[in-house]
Amino acid sequence: MYTLNELIEIDSWVREVEFGPRAQQEETGLTLKELAQGGSHSYDLLRGLAHRVCGAHYETPQYNQRLLICWLNHLSGLGITVESGTYSAPHHQLNFQTADGTVSFSTDGTIEKDEFLAAFTT
Numbered sequence: 001m002y003t004l005n006e007l008i009e010i011d012s013w014v015r016e017v018e019f020g021p022r023a024q025q026e027e028t029g030l031t032l033k034e035l036a037q038g039g040s041h042s043y044d045l046l047r048g049l050a051h052r053v054c055g056a057h058y059e060t061p062q063y064n065q066r067l068l069i070c071w072l073n074h075l076s077g078l079g080i081t082v083e084s085g086t087y088s089a090p091h092h093q094l095n096f097q098t099a100d101g102t103v104s105f106s107t108d109g110t111i112e113k114d115e116f117l118a119a120f121t122t
Contacts, residue, residue: 001032001055010056013070014063023062030067032056042089045107049094052113061087069096072120080120096120 002010011030019027035044035051046064050057054071058064069082085096087107094105103119105111 007032007056010054010067010070010075013074014058014066017066019060019062019066023060026060027063028059030056030058042087042107046087046094049111049116052111053116061089065094072096076117076120078117078120082120 007030014030032055035047035057042061043059046061046068047057047059050064050067054067054075056067058067065085065087069085072078072080072082080098082103083097083099085094087094089107092107094107094111096103098120105116105119
């Protein structure tokens with residue numbers, strides 16, 4: 001799906017943001033591998049979404065949310081700009097801030113790629 005140069009570029013976009021020490025310590029890097037089961041529920045939610053949407057994922061929620069933002073801004077072809085994002089595991093809420101407002105998702109269930117993309121185009 002991606003060339004090595006594309007993966008390096010995507011990773012550099014994600015890493016433009018400084019993440020907290022815990023995320024940096026737990027992060028294992030961008031991968032195309034199938035998802036491993038049995039991780040933290042909040043980690044699995046964002047890892048699964050990133051894999052379905054982007055075809056790649058990181059280990060930690062912070063990196064995966066940033067990956068989704070970078071994918072939307074640079075690779076989706078939707079012509080939108082996501083300025084920032086927040087994820088609240090206790091509130092089961094994933095938010096992306098765009099120029100047009102906030103796009104929010106409940107993380108109580110699986111978010112499919114079509115549902116995710118449609119939220120930014122309607």
